[in-house]
Amino acid sequence: MSFCYAYPRPAVTTDIAVFTIRNQRLSVLLIERGGDPFCGYWALPGGFVEPDEALETCALRELEEETGITGVWLEQLYTFGTPGRDPRQHVITVAYFALVPMESLVLKAGSDANDAQWFYIDDLPKLAFDHQDILDLARHRLRAKLDYSTLAFRFIRDNFTLGELQSVYEIIRGEALDKRNFRKFVKSLGLVEDAGYFKQGGPGKAARLYRLACPDQLYYTR
Amino acid sequence: MSFCYAYPRPAVTTDIAVFTIRNQRLSVLLIERGGDPFCGYWALPGGFVEPDEALETCALRELEEETGITGVWLEQLYTFGTPGRDPRQHVITVAYFALVPMESLVLKAGSDANDAQWFYIDDLPKLAFDHQDILDLARHRLRAKLDYSTLAFRFIRDNFTLGELQSVYEIIRGEALDKRNFRKFVKSLGLVEDAGYFKQGGPGKAARLYRLACPDQLYYTR
C-alpha cells in the first residue's frame, strides 16, 4: 500500500520533551529506540503525524503510546526542518515541551520503544537525530519563561509548601534564592492560597500547605 | 508524475508575515491569490516546502518569488496544523515573521500572485485560510518582544533620528511615549552612536542622526 501525491512531501513528526524534577534535579524523559535509524540510541518520544491529526493531538498520542503518560500540558517549542536531520529522508519535526509534577508518574514502555526512562538534564547520553539541539532550546526556554510566566507551578501539585515551590525555581535557575524575598514574590503573584493544612512528618518544623487560588487560568503574568 | 510513500503525509508550507511601517501605521504584506482555494482572497506570501529544503530557505524563496523581497531577517513564529485549515487537504504551515525598514521596498507581483500589496494591520480584508490567526499571533509577538529585545531596530535604517525610533515604538505599542524617558532608555541600551550628521529639511529643528554601534549582533537584550 502506498500514498501518492502530485508533488514530493517531507514527512512530519512531533517530538516531546517532558520535564520533571527528580531527586532535586531537572530531568527529561527519553526512550530507547528499538528500530533504525539510531537503533539503541536514546531519543525524545515522538512520531509521525497521522492523516488529519492536529499537531498537539499527535504529540499527546505519541507520548501515551511510547511512555503511557496522558493528559499533560503541552507548549509548542519550535519546528526543526534542517535537511539531513534524519538520515533516511527529509523529516520536519514540530517540537513540544511538557512539564509534569515531580514524582507523579508511572512509566511503561510502549510499542515503539524498548524502554522509557528519566535522565538528569545535565547527564544525558548521546541522543538520536538533533534531539540534543531540541533539548538545549527547550531548556533555554524553560529558564526564560520562569521569569515572566507561572510555568513553575506545572512542576508541583496542590498542597505544596513554599519550600518546595522555591526549590523548583532554584533547580531551574541553577542558583539559590533568598527565602524571604521568594515568599514575598510568591505572595505578590496572588496565585496561591493557604490550604489550611500542614505537612507533617519530614525533618524540621511542619510546613504550611498551599494550593492554587485559580487552578484553571494559570498562565502568563507580566 | 507522482510521488509515493509507505504512509500518508500532510503537505508542508511556510507562510511569512512581513511587517513594515508606512505612513506611521504598522503594515503587512499580502498577496492576492490567483488560484484555488480562496481565489481572489488576500493571503500571506508562502508556499510548499521543496525536497530537502530548509524551512527558512523555503520562506525566503517564496517571499522572493511572490513579492520580489530578498534578504530579510526572519524569525519563526509558530506552526499551524489544525486539520481543515486548508479545505483541500491537510496542510501544516510553519509561519515566520519578517521586519523590513520603512519605505524601503519595491514590490513586484510574482508568478504565484496576481498582486502584492501593503495593508494597514488594523484595516485588513478578509484573509484566506487561517491567516488572520497567524497575523494576530504575529502582532502579539511583535508587541511582546518590543519590550525585551531590540527588534524595533529592524524597522529603521542607519542614520535615523531618535524621533523616528521613538515613533516605531509608539506605533507598535499603540500609545505615546515620553520623549525624555525614551531617550534615556535608548542611551541605556548602548546600541546606538552619533553618526555626526543632522537631518535637515523637515519642519522644525534639525535632528541629530544616529547609527547602530554594532550592526551585526543586534539582538536580545535582557
Add this chain to the structure above:
DNA sequence: ACAAAAGTGTTCTCGATACACCCATGC
C-alpha cells in the same frame, strides 16, 4: 511671527535585592 519638531533633568514610586535570627518538629 509662528508652527513644528529637537533637545534637556529632577523627583517619585515601586519592585528587586541584601541580610540574620527564632521556632517547631523528628530523631
Add this chain to the structure above:
DNA sequence: GCATGGGTGTATCGAGAACACTTTTGT
C-alpha cells in the same frame, strides 16, 4: 539536645514613570 527545615521585617538600590520649558529651523 541537635539537626533540619519553617517562618518572619527592614533598609537599600535602580529602573521606570511623571512632568515643562527652551532651541532651532522652515515657511
